[in-house]
Amino acid sequence: MTQTPQATRSLPPVPPRSKSRSAVHFVGELLITIGVLLLLFVAWQLWWTDVLAHKAYNEGRAELRQEWGVTDAGGTPNAVKPKYGKSFGLIYIPALRDRAWGVPVLEGTEREVLMKGFGHHPETAVPGEKGNFAIAGHRTTYGAPLNNIDTLEKGDEVIVETKSGWYVYELEAQEIINPWDGWILDPVPGLPSNTEPRDAKITIYSCHPKYTANQRYVWFGSLVEEMPKSAGTPPAIEKWGE
Template identity: 40%
Template sequence: MRATLRTVGELSITAGLILLLFCAYLLWGTGAYTDRQQPLLQEELAREMAGGPRLAEERRLGKVRLGGAVALLRIPGLGADYRYAVIEGVSPEHLKKGPGHYPGTALPGQIGNFVVSGHRTTYGAPFNEIDKLDPGDEIVVEAREARYTYRVTRQRVVQPTALEVVAPVPGKPGREPRKAAITLTTCHPEYSAAQRLIVHGVLARTELREE
């Protein structure tokens, strides 16, 4: 009996260690992949931006390649070094590389809703701290043709089924958009996908790139 209890105890400890290692991998190990992909995507953007705004605009108006870089995202309120290349697409494979742009929603600076989703606890956790953003905080999107500065208007928590947050006019499906908006989405609370944390913003400033 004593030997059986010892065996059960050893198995429980082993299982606990395996679970702990797996959790550690999810939190920190997955970020290594994102850390390798982000410099490549940011270099891709830099090369296209170097081609000048005319070339950049031509590429922007063309079909955006799934898995390719759309723009560079900066959020000054989350640190001077905060920068992520935004990927076209929101599949699990796309979001491993970084924040993803919802296909079919507006592109940076366009009238409508530029919707970006990102992980909160794994794969670099790019949106881990977006709950710290306050109304008036800046969200800077550096696209090939211009730099767009949005200002946060509000944040809220919704159910995963609340698809109205990605509508052209956030929260008002069917309404014709008249402003350029941005929406950031991530899981909520941390370590759970039970709800979604949403941050909304509107375009405040556009700075075109020079020839």
């Protein structure tokens, strides 16, 4: 049987994809890839850095406990002169105990230091010493010990544990400042930098608002109690444990 010309006719060729359609397809795939990468980055920032920080916290606490060993026999605890990058104490903030409980405080405020806990400004006083014990901590990422610094209130405690004793500071005033306001590190914040300190103070700060570094959220306080390890532990530590 002879086929008709209509029966032998082939399908028309598929027209080539236009350059504009190819470009749109490429841009779409690129945006999807960027979106996935951004999600992975956010997960790393908000989750994985916390994992790393808590691992560092545990290692820092274990190292301190081993170094401290047997505590002093009594008397007033001695001020500790820390070495840069090394842990020398533990910070407990009862009002923020979900994140800031037994967090190591290290000498220095560089990025690699703050990844492991609180950072102490070397030029400021040490715990219990007359002057200004100034420390910084992350508000987001790396454990975020000061995630809720804005919920602290006047009268809240910041407790510092060192080898020889406990230092209990009470928060007194709060302020939001610019990043370049270095006066918060003065021996007596708010007074001329050459003012001779008469009391032991604390300054604790973090970035503000959350997820930005536009400002600093600062709390100031004073030492209200110090006690050697042999005298026991502060009431908040007895209540919540170390």
